[in-house]
Amino acid sequence: MRASFLQALALWVSVALVVSGDETSAGDRKRTTKHLRPVREKRDLEPIVGTKGAEILGGSNQQIAKQNPDALQPPPTDAGTGVPNLKWSFSLSNMLLSNGGFVREQNEWGIVTNGSVLVSVVTSSGKNQLFKADTGDIWYFPKGQGHAIQGLSDGGAEYLLVFDQGDFNAVGTTFNIDDWITHTPPEVLMKNFGLPNSSTPPFSTTPTSAGSIIPGTVGNGTLPKAMSGELTGSSSYYFASSTKNFTKAPGGGGQYLTVDSTNFPIVKSLAANIVEIDVGGMRELHWHPSGAEWLYFIEGQARGTVWLGSGQARTFDFTIGDTAVFPDNSGHYIENTSPTQKLCYLEIFKSDVVEDISLAQWMALTQPDIVAQLLNISVDAVKALKKEKQVIVKNTN
Structure with missing residues (x-):
């Protein structure tokens, strides 16, 4: 019974994918066979390029297809099956709705994407820092530093958190202090905090932790004075990106801001580029020798081809x-x-510095005759290549 079912399934699949063998293009082929479902109207986007491909006979999510046209109609330069899916949309991620709190986590890199937040942090050495982070501003907390983040904007605030380890939310790596307080005996709490005995335990009204975000009122922004002092200068956990000047790309196609240990010294394990590309512009062909690149798209739309070799x-x-x-x-x-x-968009690396190698610059600084022979192009064409890294190139058409 199982064998016959699998045979029938295989037969159905093969029939569904068979198209006419005549000389008409894939887009003009007509279905004349009977189907288990009514023949539907032609979709806006089908896996057809020229004479290659065929219409999808089964179901298809056209909204997703329209957002990913190069997946349904890949350019002819795409090849092989060795490149896995390297993309994920936050729209498909599970949303955790909670009332929140005060957290401690792995090394945390954060950037405000909308609005403003008030951030406070206390280190293991007893130093503290309070700062207001506006849209585009960045912070970095080394592992284990207790901190709190409060929204300041009337319409709310959003920020993106990046961690240098994938298990940042595992048990034992992240906690809220209200959760800890409510799971500690009252007499231990009184002894720990030096509180007098009372018929009403001092933390009896503390709610059981309901997540990492709670409703509240904006404080006065006053930070208690720490005996060890505040975090300032090279020890600061705050980088005011919103006040920094971006670097104009030599290629003329946009601008970028590098944030790594060279200008944000406290950061040792995460480095980033904030990249802005003009209409028609392109981040030039390149690769990163220091590690994988994690990307997050903040505004606009883009495409990119990843080449793994072979x-x-x-x-x-x-x-x-x-x-x-x-x-x-x-x-x-x-x-x-x-x-x-x-x-x-953001380019983020698990490294202390941002490094990339430009393909054009590499070719321009290698012996022209070697490059010309390898690519079967003229030596003059190689000599015309820019010797300076272009980073972002503009549309020349």
């Missing part, structure tokens, strides 16, 4: 809220595909 390449499309991970030493680019809107 003839393995795959193209992805991105929009607001999408994330991706490009393996270390994988060649890639990011192109702004919007006709009207700039592209803004």
Whole structure:
């Protein structure tokens, strides 16, 4: 019975994928066979490029397809099956709704994407710091530093957290102090905090932890004076990106701001580029020798091809809220595909500095005759390449 079912299933699949053998293009082929479901109207996007491909006979999510046209209609330069899915949309992630609190986590890198927040932190050495972080501003907390984040904007605030370990939310790595307080005997709490005996335990009204975000009122922004002093200068956990000047890309296609240990000394395990690409611009072909690249798209739409070597390449499309991970030493680019809107995204690395190698610069600084022979192009074409890293190139058409 099982064998006959599998045979029938295999037969149904093979019939569903069979198309006419005549000379008409894939887009003009007509289905004349009977189907288990009514023949539906033609979709806007089908896996058809020229004479290759065929219409999908079964179900298809056209909203997702339209956001990922290069998945359904990959460019001819895509090849092989060795490049896995390197993209994920935050829209598909589980949403944890809670009333929140005060947390301690792994090394945490945060950036405000909308609004403003008030951030306080206390270190193991007894130093503290309080700062207001506006849109674009960044903070970094080394592992185990207790901190609190409070929204200040009337319409709410959003921030993105990045961790250098994937198990940041595992049991024992993150906790809220209200959870700890409510799971400690009252007499221990009184002894620990030096509180007098009372018929009403001092923390009897503390609620059991309901998550990491709670409703509250904005405080006066006053930080108690620490005996060990405040975190300032090179020991500060705050980087005011919103007040920094971006670097104009030599290629003329946009601008970027690098945030790593060279200008944010406290950061030792995470480095980043905030990249803005103009309409028609493109992050040039490059690779990163120091580790994998994690991307988060803040504004606009884009596409990028990841090349892993050995003839393995795959193209992805991105929009607001999408994330991706490009393996270390994988060649890639990011192109702004919007006709009207700039592209803004983050490049983040598990490293103390941002490093990348430009393909064009590498070719321009290698012996021209060697490059010309390898690529079967003229020596003059190689000599015309820019010797300076372009970072983001503009549309020249």
